[in-house]
Amino acid sequence: MKTIRLRDGKERSLQRRHPWVFEGSITQGHAELGDTVRLESADGRFLGWGAYSPASNIRVRAWSFDEAERIDEAFFERRLRQAIALRDRLAIHSDGVRLVHGEADGLPGLVVDRYGDTLSVQFLAAGAERWQPVIADALLQITGLSRLYERSDVNVRKLEGLAQRTGWLRGEGPTELSITEHGWQLGLDVAQGHKTGYYLDQRDNRQRFAQLVSQLGCRTVLNCYAYTGGFSVAALAGGAAEVTTVDSSAPALERARDNLRRNGFDDAAHHFADADVNAWLRQALADGRQFDAIVLDPPKFAPSAAHAERAARAYKDINRLGLKLLAPGGLLMTYSCSGGVSAELFHKVVASAGLDAGVNASILQRLEGACDHPTTLEFPEGEYLKGLALLRL
Structure with a gap:
């Protein structure tokens, strides 16, 4: 040693x-x-x-941190069982669940998501990579599943001196799957989708959005950086009459269209825009449009604290436009998934955007990742997703 x-x-x-x-x-x-x-x-x-x-x-x-503990096969089986048992105790009402969340579960560099009968895994650091066969076998033994797809195709592996890699580690078959979330049917692809296939961290926030759309009587909804339309499904489930979904990926929008159809929503109630979000927002403002509810869920603008200043300008710009497009009494759900942008900084950025937009708003709720994406007291860096639910006054 x-x-x-x-x-x-x-x-x-x-x-x-x-x-x-x-x-x-x-x-x-x-x-x-x-x-x-x-x-x-x-x-x-x-x-x-x-x-x-x-x-x-x-x-x-x-x-x-235990000198008596050995780092061996039994160690990884024990840690994996603890992580999965925690998710069982949380009684998450979905078959799309994060089973292992890296450092928060005592397994740095390892991410494991379950989508129905399939596991999707990322080995992000050298240690997790070294123990990959042991981890893969233990996961299948503990869960009783037979299919495990690897999505180790992220840039952070380069920092570890590791090549990117994807493909079936155990089992085989179609990579296009569907999960049930809050009673909604959502399609995804573990081979081509973002992250491990889907944004499970927003599960609870999608449900909250549906609740607020219903409670506030929001009729027209704008979903920006919509990816495959999870918040659009939530809006229609909450009673919205008209939803506009904007994303710069045509394949993502096609899956969003499929997700709306899976849940029985009328195509006439939905509009898609394959466009750069920032440019689309500016044009919508020039056209005098307004919406009762808006979601801003952009990609990571700041991968580290070194990029925070540049990211803050980008977050401010889209939130200024979003607040201007929001009808009085309307709802804005705005997010940052940048680990380099703290919750405090994000709040200041959105407040500054409100001043520039000439819009006042109250905070209905501070938002974070779903409970199967825990943040520990010892590792605050794990708190990457933060958001605000705002009511325009």
């Missing part, structure tokens, strides 16, 4: 059970990609067991 020794004073984050060790915190030691290493303070005290990543600025991700 190789040892990684930290600089004096750099042990405090590990003592607070934060799982990351940055390159600059290390004074001694080296290992191969994904190797399990012993983490020690400058004076030789045990701090934890972790996975070494020689190419990454996050040089070690901690598996355990």
Whole structure:
């Protein structure tokens, strides 16, 4: 077992059970990609067991802070069982569920989503990659499923010195699936869809949107960056009479159209726009249009805190336009999934957008990811999705 020794004073984050060790915190030691290493303070005290990543600025991700714990097959089976048991206790009313959420479940670099009878998995860090066969076998044993698709095709793997990879790890068959969410039928593709196939983190927010559309009597709804139309389905389920769905991906809009039909909604109640959202919003404003409810759920504008300033300008611009297009008494649900933009900064950006738009609004609710995407007290960086439900005054 190789040892990684930290600089004096750099042990405090590990003592607070934060799982990351940055390159600059290390004074001694080296290992191969994904190797399990012993983490020690400058004076030789045990701090934890972790996975070494020689190419990454996050040089070690901690598996355990228990010196007596061995990092072996039994360890991963135990952690996976704990994570999946938690989701069972949450009694999520959907067959689309996140079973493992990386650091929050004590498994850094591992994401596992279940879509019906299929698991979709991402191995995002060197340690998870090293233990991939063990993790894959344990997942199928615990869940009783036979199909596991890998979606390790994200840029973060490059930072780990890993190539991108996709395809069936276990089993085979069609990658186009459907799940049930709040009684709605939603289609997805684990091979081609965003993330592992779908945005499960917005599950509860889609339901909340349907409730507010109903309670506030919103008749006309605009769904921007709509992807495959989850919020559009929610709007119509909430009683909206007319929904406009805007996205720059024609294939995503086609799946959105299919999702509306799956749920029995009339095509006449829906309009699609294959367009750049920012340009579409500007044209809608020039045309004097207004909507009773608007969803702004853009892609990640800031992958890290270093991009926060540029991202803040982009978030401000779309929220200014959205607030101007919102009818008095209307509802705006606006989100940021950028880990580099804090909830506090996002609030300030949206408030500034309201000032520029000449619009006042009250906060009905602060929004976050669904409960199967937990954030732990020790790892606040896991809180990437934040949002606001606003009522225009």
